[in-house]
Amino acid sequence: MLFTDQLNRQITLDHPPQRIVSLVPSQTELLYSLGLEKEVVGITKFCVHPLTWFREKTRVGGTKNVHADIIRQLAPDLIIANKEENLATDVEPLMKDYPVWVSNIQTLEDAYEMMTGIGAITNRVQAAADLTSRVKAGFASLQPLAAPVPTAYFIWRDPWMVAGGDTFIHQMLQLCGFHNIFGDLPRYPAVTASQLAGSGCRRVLLSSEPYPFKEKHIAELQAILPEARIQLVDGEMFSWYGSRLAEAPAYFQSVIEN
Numbered sequence: 001m002l003f004t005d006q007l008n009r010q011i012t013l014d015h016p017p018q019r020i021v022s023l024v025p026s027q028t029e030l031l032y033s034l035g036l037e038k039e040v041v042g043i044t045k046f047c048v049h050p051l052t053w054f055r056e057k058t059r060v061g062g063t064k065n066v067h068a069d070i071i072r073q074l075a076p077d078l079i080i081a082n083k084e085e086n087l088a089t090d091v092e093p094l095m096k097d098y099p100v101w102v103s104n105i106q107t108l109e110d111a112y113e114m115m116t117g118i119g120a121i122t123n124r125v126q127a128a129a130d131l132t133s134r135v136k137a138g139f140a141s142l143q144p145l146a147a148p149v150p151t152a153y154f155i156w157r158d159p160w161m162v163a164g165g166d167t168f169i170h171q172m173l174q175l176c177g178f179h180n181i182f183g184d185l186p187r188y189p190a191v192t193a194s195q196l197a198g199s200g201c202r203r204v205l206l207s208s209e210p211y212p213f214k215e216k217h218i219a220e221l222q223a224i225l226p227e228a229r230i231q232l233v234d235g236e237m238f239s240w241y242g243s244r245l246a247e248a249p250a251y252f253q254s255v256i257e258n
Helices: 025-033 051-056 068-074 088-095 108-121 125-140 168-176 193-197 215-224 235-239 248-257
Strands: 002-004 010-012 020-022 040-043 078-082 100-103 149-156 178-180 203-207 229-233
Touching: 002 108, 020 025, 025 040, 025 078, 025 108, 025 125, 040 051, 040 068, 068 088, 078 088, 088 100, 100 108, 108 125, 108 168, 125 248, 149 168, 168 178, 168 235, 168 248, 193 215, 203 215, 203 235, 215 229, 229 235, 235 248
Parallel strands: 020 040, 020 078, 078 100, 149 178, 149 203, 203 229
Antiparallel strands: 002 010
């Protein structure tokens, strides 16, 4: 059977995979949601959902320091990777020995395509279709802010780093009605206090990951942006593009209305 990943690479499998290694936390959770309990044999140390898998499955390193020797011991017949979250220097050597399906996600449509593609290659077509339908219904019911609010979404401290315009987070902000004031910048730029002070920002979202922002950090930014409303948010909801998207719209609604 021939499958195409999101880099337009073709992957050939003779049978549905029985030994899967996932190098992407949000897609590990997706594999769980698709009912692949026995098939998934390896995950990363950042694949914290579901907790049972985090505790019991073999860990193959981090998302950006994959241990090829452990993967070889697991003898996978499919590896799931992502263009942004994994390093090409880790993944490309694996492609020589194993089928590797790579996702490339910046938009919600990309996420739908990924769920469908992984459902197909893992022989979970109907489960993936059902999940995608639930996610679409959730986002269809989302009520965004009536008027866009100038917003900054922070992912790091020292230096301050925010989500730019070519990220999945950026689109999640848009769907909520938040105007990303750094949407004209690529990826995850570092910004200075003076840039922030002159940005016109009125809403600040402090993500729980990758930097674990806490209540104590709110005061630091409030001093720079005294007129902005600052709140802590669940970073997994804004950046995980697998089955967690089924929970995201209800969470976003609570953020919008808070």
